[in-house]
Amino acid sequence: METRELRYFVAVAEEANVGRAADRLGIAQPPLSRAIARLERRLGATLFDRTPRGMDLTDAGLTLLREGRVALAAMEAAERRTRRTAQTPGESRIVLTAKPGSAGEVMVKLLDAYAAEPDAVDVEVVFSPPRHQALMLRDGRADVALLHRPFDDLSGFDVETLLVEDQVVIVPAGHPASQRTSMTEAEARSISDLPCPRWPEIDGSYPDGPGPEMRDLTQMVQLVRLGRTAIVLPESVQAYVRDGVAVVSLVDAPRVTTVLAWPPHSTSVGVAGLARTAARL
Amino acid sequence: METRELRYFVAVAEEANVGRAADRLGIAQPPLSRAIARLERRLGATLFDRTPRGMDLTDAGLTLLREGRVALAAMEAAERRTRRTAQTPGESRIVLTAKPGSAGEVMVKLLDAYAAEPDAVDVEVVFSPPRHQALMLRDGRADVALLHRPFDDLSGFDVETLLVEDQVVIVPAGHPASQRTSMTEAEARSISDLPCPRWPEIDGSYPDGPGPEMRDLTQMVQLVRLGRTAIVLPESVQAYVRDGVAVVSLVDAPRVTTVLAWPPHSTSVGVAGLARTAARL
DNA sequence: AGCAGTCATACCGAAAAGGTATGGCAACGG
DNA sequence: CCGTTGCCATACCTTTTCGGTATGACTGCT
Known part of the structure; x- marks a missing residue:
């Protein structure tokens, strides 16, 4: 064929x-x-x-x-x-892909720690739409990626766990739900006047539904402030939110694991070094 | 391309x-x-x-x-x-590949347990040379395989662990080394008059060295009896040896894990059922 | 019944793949 | 030091495949 x-x-x-x-x-x-x-x-x-x-x-x-x-x-x-091997003799650069805003804290720590290594190579960070990270790793556009279990498909990759965190729901500050200290995921997704936002599919289209179309974190925070939506996210996004919203913890939502992933058989010294750094964090 | x-x-x-x-x-x-x-x-x-x-x-x-x-x-x-999808409508058969003699006990148990399932499909067992199992899984000749960590390359597969075992060394019955109750792997490999056998490479060729060329377990047992070699193997092979050889345990050899492996994204109900059965063992 | 949309077939020219013959080049041995 | 031996590349030709245009067959809809 x-x-x-x-x-x-x-x-x-x-x-x-x-x-x-x-x-x-x-x-x-x-x-x-x-x-x-x-x-x-x-x-x-x-x-x-x-x-x-x-x-x-x-x-x-x-x-x-x-x-x-x-x-x-x-x-x-x-x-x-x-x-790329032909164009960059000596391998002076690797490409890391991540979702914008995803676990920003841990990514900064990882890249800083790696840059301090004696044999570190340049790391080019490429932000790509949600769920595209695994694709880019599979088709060679990236050498290494930050993926999130259970959302991304990790099958076929070697991984190093970077962070495990709970999920929370972000609601408008004045909303009745903001008075709660915790709720279940099902409750969070069924607050009648706060429909869940719709995330884009792999092909960039949006599923049908009542919620707003979600593009990035900035827009998300605005939509919550405006009382248009409530959104379930890993707790590390609290770093991106300020006034006008409330954070309610979820008792039964699955934990989100952020991992560094790369293709098996990678011979890149840059990827190997980054993985070694990740293992030490 | x-x-x-x-x-x-x-x-x-x-x-x-x-x-x-x-x-x-x-x-x-x-x-x-x-x-x-x-x-x-x-x-x-x-x-x-x-x-x-x-x-x-x-x-x-x-x-x-x-x-x-x-x-x-x-x-x-x-x-x-x-x-195969076109030829076998309804998926009446899956292909399992394994090394001859490898963990015979556990394979029999797995297949018996699976055959007792209500929705079990036929399992065709294909024996292939050592290290070929992963290749057959990767190129579609097999749907599921018994692989052995740390010898096989498991990267890119979903796996279910079946058995973890220690390794032992098989020596001729009369040999001085047979008096030992245990030794290190390095000692086993350096018994001067008992060179390690040579296993075939992926391409079927044999590396250079003093030891005999190893083809199958029957031949192996004979070679040990004849005082020509000493051989390091998982302890489950004791089921295949009888008189004329002695088994000495190894104190530092890595443990061998037998796993059931299949390609990620497999949609086969047969593979799914076999994996479920394996998880219960 | 006519029309709009679908996929298949017929036929032709252009491009690519494969074969044979041959040339250039370096290493090796008398 | 020169012929021989193995290499790979080039030239030239034939055959196959690929893609384009025109058109046919079939189905569902108006």
């Missing part, structure tokens, strides 16, 4: 429509139809059910979509890391 | 010689030379240093070899698992 065929397949699977997929790929529709048919012939598997409204994935197609995305990410990672 | 190009690159990297790699790939040498040159141009990286004796990998080439093997295994896995 060639990389191109697999990219074509993924495009068709995601669009559920050959014509739109062809547009996205920048080719005409007929060659794409043929490529899919040939791929099916070579695999000996029907990947799509053809309907009058488009293409429906079969079970085999679902398998290829799931496994194929992993394979494509691995191909991209191989390519990217090779380019 | 296309799959074909990457396969060509890996062949040349492994052979360190374009002509031999071309033979192995079943194509002529000039197209392969051109393919490598084009890949280097497209990556913007020099992958090989050309010497009068062949091709030497550069740092960038080493990166591509390491990452590229992972990517190729992922591509193969995607292809294989898609074929």
